[in-house]
Amino acid sequence: HEKLKGRETEVAAIDKIDKQVQRLEAALQKAEWEYQTRSMSTLAAKNLEKEIEELEAKLEAAKKKQEVYKETLELKRQYDEKLNEFRSLKDKFRSTVSELDEVRSRAASLLAEAKKVKAEADECHQRYIQHANEVIKYQAELNAVRLQIREDRREMRQRSQFEQRAKVNKVLVEKAAKAKEKLDKGEKLNFEELQALLLADELGQQDSPKKLGE
Known part of the structure; x- marks a missing residue:
């Protein structure tokens, strides 16, 4: 609502300046036409010349004001556009940061879970190695016993x-x-x-x- 009201004020101001320029241009044209077409005394001619000079000065000032005001409005428009762009980028940045925080949190959770699973896998692997070593040891002992038994039996048969x-x-x-x-x-x-x-x-x-x- 405030932006709309401000825009209406700007339009009214530029319209007022435009009308002022138009009035001065019309007054100057009228004065110049009278100066060129009417017969008048020297004093009246000097007064009209002075009026024309004043109108020219006022018109020049009004046009300068009109130009500056329009440039100001254009700069303000560009500023508002950039400001809106900045706010949009700021919102996107905040959204991206929020998403990154969420992803970072999820990644940390997955990493912790992966470390836990890795530790459990290492523990299982270690138990497997220990068990395999025990099996190999017992198998070697059993093979030695069987070998000794066969040797003893061979000796016994020779008796x-x-x-x-x-x-x-x-x-x-x-x-x-x-x-x-x-x-x-x-x-x-x-x-x-x-x-x-x-x-x-x-x-x-x-x-x-x-x-x-x-």
Whole structure:
């Protein structure tokens, strides 16, 4: 509303100046026409010349005022246009800053989530490596035990006397029994005890319980 009122005031002012210029131009034309066409005394002619000079001066001043006022209005129009452009850019800037803040916040949240997932993945990978190493270790121990069992069995087959085999079997059974007792108690077996237990188990699959006990 205020802008419209200001615009109306500007239009009224420029209209007033235009009318003033028009009146002065009409008055000057009339005076010049009278000076050129009418017969008059020397005094009247001098008075009319003075009036023409005054009208010319007033007209020049009015036109200058008209020009300056129009230039002022044009500059004001350009200023208002630039001001509106500035305000529009300012609003866009604020909107962009707000969007950037939102994106930055979202990015920070995603980064934190990614770091958390990465930490969990690293932890799982570390547990996997530990488990794999344990499996490899136990497999190596088991392979060593099996190799030793095969070696022991080969040696046992080479023995010519049954009594020697029975003696060895008896010792093995005793060791296996002790190892089993330790297992039942939840105690940890050493390599020799584990070997005896596995060997006794394999021998038990070939011989009857009676033979193994003899």
